[in-house]
Amino acid sequence: MSQVAPDAGRVWLLAVEGTWFERHWLAVVITTVVTAAFVLIAMAYRQHRLTRALLEQVKHLRDAKSEARRRTAAHQLAREDLQIAEQVYEALKARxxxxxxxxxxxxxxxxxxxxxxxxxxxxxxxxxxxxxxxxxxxxxxxxxxxxxxxxxxxxxxxxxxxxxxxxxxxxxxxxxxxxxxxxxxxxxxxxVTEARRQDERSRVELGVVTSVLDGLPMRMVVAGLDGRAIWMNRRWRLEKPASGDNLLTAVDVLAAQGMAWAATIASSYRAVASGVRENAVDEYAEPGTGRWLRSYIARVDGPSGPLVVLSCEDVTDQRAALSSRDEERRFVSAVIETVACLVLVIDREGRIVRFNQACSALTGWAPEDVVGRHFGMLIPAEHRGAMIEEFGSVVGSGAVRPLEQELETRGGARRLVNWSNAVLRDPEGRVEYVIATGIDITDRKRLETELVQAQRMESVGLLAGGIAHDFNNLLTAIFGHIGLAKRAIGPTHPASDSLERVEQAADQAGRVVKSLLTFARREHAEKRPERIATVVSDTVRLVQGTLPATIRLVWRACPQDVWVTCDRHQIEQSLLNLVFNARDAMPTGGTISIVARDIPAPEGVESPTGRAVSISVTDTGVGMPREVLARLFEPFFTTKPRGEGTGLGLPIVRSIAQDHGGIVRVSSQHGQGATVEIVFPRGEPGETTPSVVRARGDRVLICGPRPYARRIIASSLRAAGFSVEESSDAPPGVMPEAERPSLIVVDLSNGDDGWSGYAHRLVAVEPPLAVIVLLAAEGAFEFTSERVEVVHEPLVMASLVRAAHRLVSGERSVGTFRDE
CATH class of the missing domain: 3.30.450.20 (PAS domain)
Structure with a gap:
């Protein structure tokens, strides 16, 4: 044992040292620990059970509390619903x-x-x-x-x-x-006081209706969809079919016996009962009596469902009356439709109810197009208001009077009609219909006007025939002495210009005499085939110089293959008159358009080819009111100031057109210009002539791309005595001898290589052609032919004319002319 003082544990161990415990102390410790663990586990399990029981009690208490709260809320909602229900009840009860x-x-x-x-x-x-x-x-x-x-x-x-x-x-x-x-x-x-009273009235009314239906001169029955009779009037009850109350059974029995009318009624009844048809009306002859019956079958809504009402009526007398009435109506209708005069029936509201064939033929309107429409559709707009007012006066007073009034056709033409009117009154004496009968007097009025014009023309003819011979003799002397004087004094004399003016005035005087003779039909028209394009283009060239600078002239000619058999001078005279009238209608300037067209021959123009030629002159001037248009072709009628117009221009135009089998049409509105159109029948082509026509002197062909240059050159050469033709296309290099012109002028001044090549080929033609080449100031043209001359710009017409004369006469030129 240790000598150091031990603690209590140590003393205890020392006490037992060497004993059993000393040998088995570890087992004792383990056993003690295990025992303590079991005790602790038992105590923990017991505590767990106690805790779980406590938790279950808490849950039960929570659920009980939730249920109590839910029941309290439900009771509260029930009380609120009850209060709301009581409030709604009280509100409904009150309202x-x-x-x-x-x-x-x-x-x-x-x-x-x-x-x-x-x-x-x-x-x-x-x-x-x-x-x-x-x-x-x-x-x-x-x-x-x-x-x-x-x-x-x-x-x-x-x-x-x-x-x-x-x-x-x-x-x-x-x-x-x-x-x-x-x-x-x-x-x-x-x-229900009023409802019961109404029921009582209904019962009374039903009794009255039943009594009335019983008294009707027809059989009537109300049946179900299957044909079973529900109610029938007294006449039907007296004549009830022997087969009982089922209508379909009765008619089926009769149909089986071969009675066609019974089969028809059975078929109609079933169609109405099934809803295929809303109603049916059939007429048939009663067998063995010669009487005619009409049956009416209709489907109606009954108190318990749909029902069918069938009634039969004797219509023998009614058919006879209708037949007689229809026959009378057919007779009257045939009379109205076959009479030559117009018959127009109008109701008090102005609607057309009858429009006979004469009206249809005159206006172009079919009866079905106008019946039911207001009669104002037939009246020109400017007269419509006055005619409606006149019609209102007739309806109000019943007083009628004859009158002359124009009708406007479907195509816009107008026809003058002389009307005689009558009225039909209703039982109260009011005007119900106005019957207007009329006669077309348009042609009669036209003939009367033409007669007056013919008398005037005869007077003009007598006047023109009396003075024309002496006047032409005087003009011949004037022209002769003017020619002598011009040759005597030469072109440089100061009086030369005055002589030119005198010659122009004398020429115009001759044209006036010629116009008078044409208008009076005293001059013989020399007609031959003419290309209308050539006539128009020549007239345009003639008139261009007479128009002021404020007036623009545009024109379009028809193709060269369009011919008219005419007197060329008269056609040109007509166009000049129209252009001068257009010029006078535009004192402040404007545009004159001349258009020539190939059109189908219109009404009034008889053409063997079915085609016609239209030449129209349109201006943008002051236009003409309708009253002026109505007198436009009266001889001596003019709107120009005294001394500025003869009133013969348009009458002469129409006279020339009529002499050529044509017509003149004029359209104008005041302030919107005017268009005058002359229409001639198209003629057959004349004899084949060279491409350049010899009018007078040697023939010259001018070719080039500049139209204004061609016109200037052509005017100068014509004045020099040449016959000139213009072309924007190059003619063929090889021409028959008869078609070769005396001179060709080629314009190369714009430097076009194509035209230059053409000119070089042209001068190489054999035998050589006489050619003048126009060049720009700096241009050059190499040539070897002795019959070619070159003229440079700026172009002086005198130089060009001299070159033309030299080439045509065969004189040798120096080759190139350049005027300084």
Whole structure:
């Protein structure tokens, strides 16, 4: 043992040292520890059980508390719903149009609404405490008491009672009664007084209708869809079919016996009953009697479903009357449609109800296009208002008078009609229809006008024939002495210009005489085939120099293959007159358009080819009002100031057109210019002539791309005596000898290589052609032919004319001319 003082443990160990415990101390310790662990585990398990039990108690307490809260909320909601229901009930009771009574077990009213008070005429506060016995008629109290007992037993009772109102009046009400959950009763009443009165009136009316239907001279029956008769009038009952009350059975039996009318009625009945047709009307001859019957079958809505109404009427006399009336109508209609005069029937509202064939033929409107429309559609716009006012006067007063009024056709033409009118009145004496009969007097008026014009023309002809010979003799002397004087003094004399003007005036005087003779048909027209394009282009060139700078002239000619057989001078004269009229209509300037067209031959132009040529002259001037258009072709009528117009221009144009088988058409509106169109029948081509026509002197062909240059050159060469033709295309290099011109002028001044090549080929032609080449100032052209000359710009016409004369006469030139 140690000598150091030991602690308590150490002493204990020393005490047992060498004992059993010393040998087995480890087992003892382990056993002690295990025992303590088991004790601790047992104590922990017991504590767990106690904790779990406590938690379950807490959960039960929480669930119980939640259930208590849910039940409290449900009770609160139930109380709120009950309050809302009571409020809704009170509101419905107060506002409902139905009378509501709440009755206690003793039969007293404990609650009523405003409708109940209004029904009985008693204030609500007085009604409370009263009972049915106080307001229901005494003779109905027993029945009311029995109904109350049935209500208290749980039945729903419906009854009609007579109530005594507060003012003593009686009302009938339909009452519905039931028991509430608290033992009280509720009664809901509806006023049926007026409904029952209406039912009574309906029963009376039904009786009256039945009596009327029984008195009708026709058989009538109401049946079901299967043909079973439900009601029939007295006439049908007297003649009821032997097969019983089923209509289909009866007619099927007759149809089986070969009666076609019965099969027709059976088919119609089934079609109406099945809804395929809404109604059916059939007529048939009654076998063996010669009478005609008409059956009407219709489907109607009955109180318990659809029904079929069948009636049969004797229409023998009616058919005879209708046949007679139809025959009379056909006769009258045939008379109206075959008479030559116009027949127009108009109702009091101005609508057309009859439009005969003469009206249709005159206006171009088919009857179905105008019937039902206002008659104003046939009247020109400027007269429509006055005619409608005149028609209103006729309808109002019934007074009619004859009048002349134009009709406007469907195509816009106008026809003058002389109208005679009559009226038809209704039973009250009011004008119901206006019958207008008319005769077309357009042609008669035209003939009268033409007669007056012919008389005037005869006077002009006598005048022109008397003076023309002497006047032409004087003009011949004037022209002869002017020519002598010009040659005597030469072109440089100061009086040369005056002589030119005198010659122009004399020429114009000759044209005036010629126009007078043409208008009077005293001059013979020399007609031959002419290309209209050439006539128009020559006239344009002639007139261009006479127009002021403020007027622009445009023109378009038709193709070269369009010919007219005419007197060229007269056609040119007509175009000049139209252009001068257009010029005078534009004092401040404007545009004149000349257009030549190939068109189908219009009405009034007889053409063997079916084609015609139209030449129109249009200006942008002041135009013409309708009253001027109406007198446009009257001889000596003019709108120009005195001394500035003869009034013969347009009459001469129309006279020339008519002499050539053509017409003249004019369209104009005041302030919008005018168009005058001359239409001639198209003719056959004339004899083949060279491409360049010899008018006078040697023939010259001018070729080049510049049209204004060609026109200037052509005017100068014509003035020098040459016959000139222009072309924007190059002619063929090889020409027959008869078609070769004396001179060709080629314009190369714009430097076009194509034209330059053409010119080089042209000068190489054999035998050589006479050619003038126009070049720019700096241009050059190499050539070897002796018959070629070059003229440079700036171009002086005198130099060009001299070169032309030298080449045509065969004189040798120096080759190139350049004027300084």
């Amino acid at each position: 409902s149009p139905l009378a509501v009574f709440i009755i206690d077990a003793a039969g007293r009213y404990v609650s009523v609404n405003h409708a109940a008070s209004a029904l009985l005429g008693i204030p609500e506060d007085r009604l409370l405490g009263m009972s049915h016995s106080d307001v229901i008629a005494r003779d109905q109290l027993d029945r009311a008491g029995a109904d109350a007992e049935r209500t208290r037993s749980g039945e729903w009772v419906k009854a009609v009672y007579t109530f005594r109102r507060g003012d003593g009046a009686l009302v009938e009400a339909e009452v519905h009664s039931a028991t509430l959950h608290d033992g009280r009763a509720i009664c809901i009443a509806t006023d």
